[in-house]
Amino acid sequence: MSKRIEAKDLNVYYGDFLAVEGVTMNIEPRSVTALIGPSGCGKSTFIRTLNRMHEVIPGAHVKGQVLLDGDNLYGDGVDPVLVRRQVGMVFQRPNPFPTMSIRDNVLAGVKLNNRRIAKSDAEALVEKSLRGANLWNEVKDRLELPGSGLSGGQQQRLCIARAIAVSPEVLLMDEPCSALDPISTLAIEDLIGELKQEYTIVIVTHNMQQASRVSDSTAFFNIAGTGKPGKLIEYDETTKMFSNPNEKSTEDYVSGRFG
Ligand SMILES: Nc1ncnc2c1ncn2[C@@H]1O[C@H](COP(=O)(O)OP(=O)(O)O)[C@@H](O)[C@H]1O
């Protein structure tokens, strides 16, 4: 579990539009990497290339490589469904299946992968995943109730439980706390700190405190203007990025002077 990600000269397109240009970066296993930058600079676009979610949009494609422990996710014959099993994703708005029970939500990804699973194994997996997402104690007595009955913060942890139930190597999170209250946000941040023992985590965040609290490394993306491609401007240890970055634009952004 937990693999290294390498993007190599990655260009990301929507049809002819180059949305993100020339990203080369290495993301270390068992660490948290934060992607920051102003709206529209391509954070969501880039993160979705790391599990081949980008290409589900018609016309969307990439040039360049993304390696997972050395294997190109975009190599010939690579099955995107298998990629998404290894590289899980959690979205901005918690998106549990609303009518499905909490238990079935946790198992949804496993069942989608067509894995048959014995009832006792399923129960163990539900408990393990919910414990992993710090949600077990809150829901263990109501596993049959619909996921939509949970609070926003609980729903997001349910989505994290669903993501980790398939035993991914990498977890991608695109602004996972932006729809949550501060208490739920802290619960997710604590959880991220625990999950990085086992997973490679990449998180997009608009919240500079959050980036500095949860991440080991930070990548700053920026855009020169509307219609221009987003670019990776600077990527370094989070402490360096927030105290003494090399680029003036990084310093302006992390200190709240623009964006
Ligand atoms: N589905 C899409 N089709 C076409 N262009 C898109 C689509 N999604 C995003 N874009 C464009 O790609 C650029 C980067 O957007 P996005 O990745 O959402 O930025 P961020 O997440 O940093 O705010 C923007 O110019 C945006 O308009």
Ligand SMILES: [Mg+2]
């Ligand atoms: Mg975004």
